[in-house]
Amino acid sequence: MTDLTADLESSGIPTLDHKSYLMKVFFPGVGDHPILSDPKHCQGSPKTNYDAAMIQFEQLINHRHFLLVFIETLEAQKSFNIRDKVNVASLLMVILMTNMEYATSILRALLIRLMDKAAASRHPQLMLRRTESMVEKMLANWMSLCMSSYLKEKAGPSLFFLFKAIKHQVEKGPVDAVTYDARYSLSEERLLREQIDHSIVTIHLVQEDHYEKIPYHTYQPINEEIEDKIQCKVLDCDTITQVKSKILDALYRNTPFSLRPTVHEVDLEYRPARTSPVILNDEDGTSIVVGGWKRLNTLAHYGIQDTAIMALVPRRATYNNTIPNGQCRHMYRTCLGIYTLNSSHHPTLHNHGHQFHHHHHHIMDGGSGTIPTFHLIRPPLDEHCHKGCHNGEERSTPKAIPEIFLTRLLSTKGTIEKFVTDFFRIILTVDNDLPPAIKWLFDLLDEGAKKHNILDPEVLHAWKSNSLPLRFWVNFIKNPDFVFDVNKTPTVDASLSVIAQTFMDACSSSEHRLTKDSPSNKLLFAKDIPRFREMVSNFYGDVSVMPAVAEQEMNSWMQQLSVSHLGVFDTNAALKELYIYVDKYREQILENLESDIYCRKMHLTHKLENISCTMEGEETSTC
Numbered sequence: 001m002t003d004l005t006a007d008l009e010s011s012g013i014p015t016l017d018h019k020s021y022l023m024k025v026f027f028p029g030v031g032d033h034p035i036l037s038d039p040k041h042c043q044g045s046p047k048t049n050y051d052a053a054m055i056q057f058e059q060l061i062n063h064r065h066f067l068l069v070f071i072e073t074l075e076a077q078k079s080f081n082i083r084d085k086v087n088v089a090s091l092l093m094v095i096l097m098t099n100m101e102y103a104t105s106i107l108r109a110l111l112i113r114l115m116d117k118a119a120a121s122r123h124p125q126l127m128l129r130r131t132e133s134m135v136e137k138m139l140a141n142w143m144s145l146c147m148s149s150y151l152k153e154k155a156g157p158s159l160f161f162l163f164k165a166i167k168h169q170v171e172k173g174p175v176d177a178v179t180y181d182a183r184y185s186l187s188e189e190r191l192l193r194e195q196i197d198h199s200i201v202t203i204h205l206v207q208e209d210h211y212e213k214i215p216y217h218t219y220q221p222i223n224e225e226i227e228d229k230i231q232c233k234v235l236d237c238d239t240i241t242q243v244k245s246k247i248l249d250a251l252y253r254n255t256p257f258s259l260r261p262t263v264h265e266v267d268l269e270y271r272p273a274r275t276s277p278v279i280l281n282d283e284d285g286t287s288i289v290v291g292g293w294k295r296l297n298t299l300a301h302y303g304i305q306d307t308a309i310m311a312l313v314p315r316r317a318t319y320n321n322t323i324p325n326g327q328c329r330h331m332y333r334t335c336l337g338i339y340t341l342n343s344s345h346h347p348t349l350h351n352h353g354h355q356f357h358h359h360h361h362h363i364m365d366g367g368s369g370t371i372p373t374f375h376l377i378r379p380p381l382d383e384h385c386h387k388g389c390h391n392g393e394e395r396s397t398p399k400a401i402p403e404i405f406l407t408r409l410l411s412t413k414g415t416i417e418k419f420v421t422d423f424f425r426i427i428l429t430v431d432n433d434l435p436p437a438i439k440w441l442f443d444l445l446d447e448g449a450k451k452h453n454i455l456d457p458e459v460l461h462a463w464k465s466n467s468l469p470l471r472f473w474v475n476f477i478k479n480p481d482f483v484f485d486v487n488k489t490p491t492v493d494a495s496l497s498v499i500a501q502t503f504m505d506a507c508s509s510s511e512h513r514l515t516k517d518s519p520s521n522k523l524l525f526a527k528d529i530p531r532f533r534e535m536v537s538n539f540y541g542d543v544s545v546m547p548a549v550a551e552q553e554m555n556s557w558m559q560q561l562s563v564s565h566l567g568v569f570d571t572n573a574a575l576k577e578l579y580i581y582v583d584k585y586r587e588q589i590l591e592n593l594e595s596d597i598y599c600r601k602m603h604l605t606h607k608l609e610n611i612s613c614t615m616e617g618e619e620t621s622t623c
Contacts, residue, residue: 014161014256014485015152019568022385024482025144025475026090034573035094054575054612057582060607061095061575065598067106073592075133077585082131088581089137094574097145097565100558107142107443110135115448115463124452125459128466136471143472145561146437151476151483154433157421162489163480165419166495167404169412171246174198177239177282177296177375184412187494187536188520191405196376198237199306202301205230205247206271206311236300239375243299244268244431252358256485266312270304279316283373296375313523412495413524420499421528423508427473428535430542436549436557441467442540445550457511464540465507474500498524582608 016024019036027033060066074080074088096103114135114225118127128136151159166186173183181192207230232250234243244263252260269367282296295301299308442464449460478498481488488496502525505512512518514526523531582589590608593599 010281012254013156014254015156016483016485018148018564020485021148021483022144024479026093026141027087028479028482034577035571037570037573040335048211049615049617050576051572053611054572054579054613056607056614057575057579058095058571060604061092061578062099062102063602063604064102064106065596065602066604066608067092067594068109069592069599070589071110071134074581074585077588080581080585084581086131086133086137088578089134090141091574091578092134093138093141093145094569095571095578097568098562098564098571100145100562101555103142104440104554104558107138109134111444112137112448113444115452119448119452119454124454125456125462127463128471129462139467140471140475143437143441143468145565146435147472150433150435155423155427156483158419158426159476159480162416162419162423162477162486162499163484163492163496165416167489167492169415170489170491174235174237174376175491176377177242178373179375179377180494181377182491183408184415185491185495186409186412186416186498186521186524188405188409190491190494191409192376193405194377196237198235198300199462201234201236201304201306201308203232203234203243203247204307204309205251206309207233212452227368234299236304237298237376239296239298240268240282242282244312247310251312257487258485265315266317269311269313270302271309271311273309277311279313288372289371290378292371293378294371294373295378296373298375351566369593391534406523408526418527420502423477424503424532424535428539430539430546434543436554438468438545439546440549440554442543446544461509461537461540465536469503469507469536474503477503492579502529502532503555505529507536509533569621582611 023030023033023036027270061070071088075085095105096106114127114133118124128139129388131137169184170182174192175182176192181190183192183196185191190222230250232247234246238246241263244266248260248263248266269277270280273276280297280302283294284297286301287297288301425583443461445463445467448454449463454460471534477484478493478496479488480496496519501521505522506529512522514522590605593605593608599605
């Protein structure tokens with residue numbers, strides 16, 4: 001753990017570029033989107049009637065009364081579901097991000113409406129807790145735009161340290177490559193309960209300068225006496241893919257994950273002293289079948305001893321002595337698409353921009369079917385568990401976790417506790433770096449509570465917690481890959497979720513009574529929660545006594561943000577995507593525009609109808 005700071009100083013943080021960051025926040029899980037096309041190609045005079053119509057539509061979107069009626073109309077439609085709300089909220093923010101003053105005024109109007117509605121409800125403290133309307137997602141997107149620099153420059157290093165500390169701790173012990181259970185975990189659901197005998201194996205990695213994709217020459221060997229080799233510590237119970245992953249981590253340190261070769265692009269070549277080199281794989285002709293399950297090969301399976309000499313080489317087109325049935329790389333790629341992956345350390349396979357989660361691994365069995373594989377623990381043999389228990393997400397866990405396992409969880413927690421506390425302290429500190437957006441938002445919530453004579457301090461506390469910590473920070477605690485170019489495994493993801501839940505508990509003003517049946521994630525940080533809660537309360541108090549953000553200061557800051565967002569996305573493509581909803585709910589939108597006194601005075605109904613005329617190539621004056 002002490003090497004993390006030095007590692008960071010030497011290699012830096014692999015932060016995502018701004019476009020990638022916003023895509024992950026606005027459209028999580030979407031790898032390809034029309035707004036990603038180069039906006040420069042769309043500059044100049046409109047090329048088609050549709051483009052000309054979109055210019056008119058953008059003018060309408062920038063009309064406050066139209067936009068508020070448009071949003072209200074969409075949300076009133078029963079067929080307009082949560083997925084639509086999230087999509088429209090993000091499309092709108094893409095369109096408005098170059099006019100942040102206007103976007104902020106719209107968000108303010110929507111939040112005031114939401115506070116009016118919440119104040120009239122039986123449980124006003126639930127406001128912003130769930131995504132029930134577009135305003136929740138718009139607020140999250142707005143915060144992501146306003147907090148971007150603060151996140152990357154101020155809070156980023158401590159969040160990155162936290163992620164790396166968890167990853168390092170997890171990989172110190174055995175991790176099941178199939179179930180993703182780990183000996184060292186914060187999550188009970190991802191805890192490897194069985195005792196796995198294992199030993200540390202130090203691999204001496206031979207430099208292969210001819211392989212340009214792996215820049216060995218840029219890294220200094222740990223042992224200076226071995227000038228032509230690099231050392232990497234792994235476990236003898238690691239699968240070959242896990243070993244390759246650790247070697248790539250050691251070689252590339254904090255190089256952006258997207259720029260590194262993947263474990264599927266390289267082979268691990270063992271170089272014994274007296275025989276020819278051998279390619280090692282997770283499964284081959286030497287793999288052992290136990291009770292109908294094939295065990296993934298490990299270093300121990302191959303009898304690899306400490307100080308073994310190995311090399312990473314480009315994956316070869318064919319294999320002579322490793323993969324059964326002469327499967328070639330083409331077959332390997334095909335297997336990726338149909339979930340018959342021979343070996344996988346990674347939880348998600350990127351296939352045409354989509355992510356596929358898989359827990360059951362199968363290998364081809366000479367054309368006669370598939371054989372399920374396991375790594376450290378073979379699943380029970382009964383039919384029920386054969387179908388379901390192998391999947392770590394589907395199995396059930398006992399109500400009360402045995403003390404021996406809780407002790408293991410607490411041990412892991414003790415190792416990374418400093419990193420958790422450091423991150424919480426940074427994001428809950430009021431200083432000159434704090435973006436004015438936070439003060440602006442909290443003051444707006446204060447005004448709403450005062451307007452509706454809400455005297456219960458827990459309600460206002462909940463509103464603030466549901467806005468900044470839960471809508472913004474929890475998202476990045478659970479998804480550091482939204483801001484960093486890193487690979488997040490399910491094992492690390494589970495531990496991050498425990499920390500996110502701890503932060504949510506710290507932001508809650510209600511006490512949670514602990515019993516022996518309480519979830520382990522509640523027990524882990526039970527002694528820390530009072531201290532964290534005090535940090536949250538002090539943060540809210542410190543923000544409240546800050547001088548109010550002057551309108552001129554806020555507008556100036558928003559103008560700077562707007563300029564920084566120019567050319568990030570193709571706004572015209574976002575307008576076209578948004579116009580799909582205009583087509584779908586045209587009658588209802590026109591009706592509500594006509595019934596609104598301001599919209600009627602400004603002939604907004606006619607302007608919307610003119611857009612259709614422009615698309616058809618008709619004269620708008622006669623339309």
